[in-house]
Amino acid sequence: MASLFRPKTLVALGAATALALTTAACGGDDSSSGDSAAKNFSFLAINENTTIAKTLTSLSQKECATENTAQPLEIKKQAQASLDQQLQLLGGQGALPQLFTAANAPSLTKQLAGNGSVLDAASVSQGVQPAATSVIKSLYDDKQLVLPTELNIEGIWYNKKLLADNGITVPATWDDLVAAFAKLQAAGVQPISQAGKGGDGWGVTRWVGNYLLRSQGPDALKKVADGSAKLTDPQYVAAADAIADLGRKGYFGKSPTSIDYATALNTFETGKAAFIYMGSWALSDFNDPGKNKIGADNVGFLKFPTVAGGSGTADQMPANVGTAVAIAKKSYEKDPKTQAWVKCIVANYGTVALRDSSQITGFAADAGVQVPALTKQIQDEIAGVQTSVLWFEAYFSAKATTVSQNSGGQLAGGQLTGEKFMQTVTSNLG
């Protein structure tokens, strides 16, 4: 007994326990990353997107029922704001679920692929449309790291009735649009509804990015990424200033920094604001009479207009795969049941999402699905896209993305000048 308490023994004992605990803690969840087949088919969803979980659940009950019996679907949820951080932790422990929402910052998904955690889905993407493939490849260095559970175009949606009531024709240029804002504001109608609370400020930075692409051409942001231009260059600052100016005039409504995504969408859908910048993923909301009180036939879609003297055109459509999902490489390669699930998703997701949620995806969909008129209009727009462009933060690091989106609200509230905004983002580009 006495020997047990010798300092050396104690130290050795301590070290051994520490090692055991550390190893246990870092071992990860064997059910999803181990050699053997996993019990469940796990999907990490985000709270802000209910369509993917809904569609997968629907698939598990019908089209993929066999796969679901072999490996039951299990959905875990995560707030979008902390998704990247959760993925880093899970990725670091080798404990990523078989299917998970791709990181907010594409750079993180690329990193995860770099250390062998994410599958290059090219081999399982036979049912993916070429338009989606091209967007994915431009985002992920020519690799197909995600499955396109959405294929979106973005633009400005407007309330047809509010415009007609105020004698406004659909604006074709930026100047027309700003004149419409002024007219609406004078009439006591909130011109734009846009969220600016914390990370939801992406809606505001989209205005900056698109203005830039219209004024400086479709390569404007690529030039920043490759170093041939800076965000603090005067012509770039002018874009942020144009949006800051809308903020100063109060066009984004009362306190955009207090408005979150759901509130902003709700403001538009209850007829309290005339315009909203949004992606076509919102079609499921627009087509839902429970949410959309102004009626789907009252919602119009406007391509981001051209800016006087700018080299960009309105046809250069902001397109993306929105909330996409990625596949954990190790779990996929070692588990035939997971492979069967993924195959079933690729084959059926497009049809089910379109049928049940009016969600346009990058997967091929059954041509016989009946869709509402607004969805059909957007489908046609997507089919007609010749050149697609990416969003403001697409080439930024995770840090610059966060800083940019968190500052969006202040820009829309008129509390930040364009110059200050661009400086803040630039100093975090790293």
Next chain:
Amino acid sequence: MHSVLGDRKSVALLLGPALLVYSLVMLVPMLWSLGYTFYTGSVISGFTFTGLDNFTKLFDDPALPSSLWFTVKYAVVITAGQVLMGYLLALLYVFFLRRAGSVVRTLIFFPVILPTVAVALLFQKFFEFAPQTGPVNALIEAFGGTGVDWFATPGHAFLVVALMDIWRSMGFYAVLLYAGLLDIPDDLMEAAALDGATTWRLIRSIIVPLSLPVLVSSLVFSINGTLKAFDSIYALTGGGPGSATTPLTLYMYQTSFAYGDYGYGSTIALTLTVLCLLVTVLIFRATRRDAGQEQS
């Protein structure tokens, strides 16, 4: 007793388990984190040795000074508010609320046990500007003023954070200081009162000096707690507007876990540790000098 503590075996037996747990959950991660300061990267991208790069980056980082300044400002204001309000409440309990004291003490202590996130949500709603008008702005408007967008400007956001944190924790310091005040012998107070000392004089010459040790402990508690504050600010403002209410703790957390740079995150953590150490040493030295003067 002396023989028990002189026995190395019993010392090891008594200290061993606690030391082991402490080492595992505190020392090992601390040393680990210290090691990270010489690296860059994350568990995903892998770690690269960068020598002292993270430390030079500290001086070039434009976000660090504002974060550091916010941390210090927050710590000073909240500590002063918490301890002062706590002390005033304790005096109130001792001198004016001897009978109903326990009810009032319970009520004022109540926010201490409420979950931080719940309190933060409560304050968010209280000070809401849009889409709904919260009670505070409704009151301002009722008196003819214009509502304030509390969370849109750094100054106002700081004010709400300060109010919330002082309200949330003053009950704790009140109880702590109350216990200290109860230790002051009644006969000493009675003697002074008989000698004709006024209430102010009583407080200045008897109560404050005799409760100084517990006051200093409160200060040390408070300043170290507020320098490390995280949850209340994260839940209330999320560090915003922009990064205007981002203390070092939140910046460290974002850097490590959201931006995936464990090395620089650890360097920020080290900065915070040094700051805490400096402040604690300063407070202890200042009070030791006071104690020394009193004895001489």
